[in-house]
Amino acid sequence: LSAAGADANTRAPAAAQWQVMYDGIQQRLAKPNAIPVALTVLVGEKDLRDQINGLRMPWIQCGLITDRDDLLQKIKDSHPHLLHFFCHGTSDEIPHLKIGSFTDWEAERDGTIAITGWELRRLADPKQEIWLVTLNCCESATRARDARGLASSLVAAGFPAALGMREVIDLQLAHQLCKSFY
16 A cells, blocks of 8 residues: 655555555454455555554554565565555556555655566466455556556456556545445
8 A cells, every 4th residue: 555656646645545445344354254354464654554553453464665576575475365556557558556665655756666467476476376456546547548458467467357447536536446345
């Protein structure tokens, strides 16, 4: 969860995204016969990391996004089945995620971590354990010629399914999408 940016139009705090995910998971865990959950949350904001860790939930691990290699390794080590991104992305020329590290967030600059679908599959999911990648990357549809570039690139890389944006949406709608999904 890190949509770092250099200005108010691109800098999107992840607290609201986290909250709707957490609330949705909590509601499902409260139901009889709930499926156990192990959640790894990687964020670009220290305050959000501290808030999440302050919950002291044994099923949640939370850390900061420091750099590309560490991010890919943490994803790989967590063995996710569902992988959710709240970040920037583009479908221009070579579709890729644009994720902000904690230093990007602190410096109020655009995210410097670029990851293509092929890199994500090869380096973070070599055992092919991920079933679904969700892309809450509002602007990933802005440059797409066919509005499918980023999500399609993940499927082409071997992920069984990817959920992405077909058109640009407001940030608050991105949180509503997340709420309805989880």
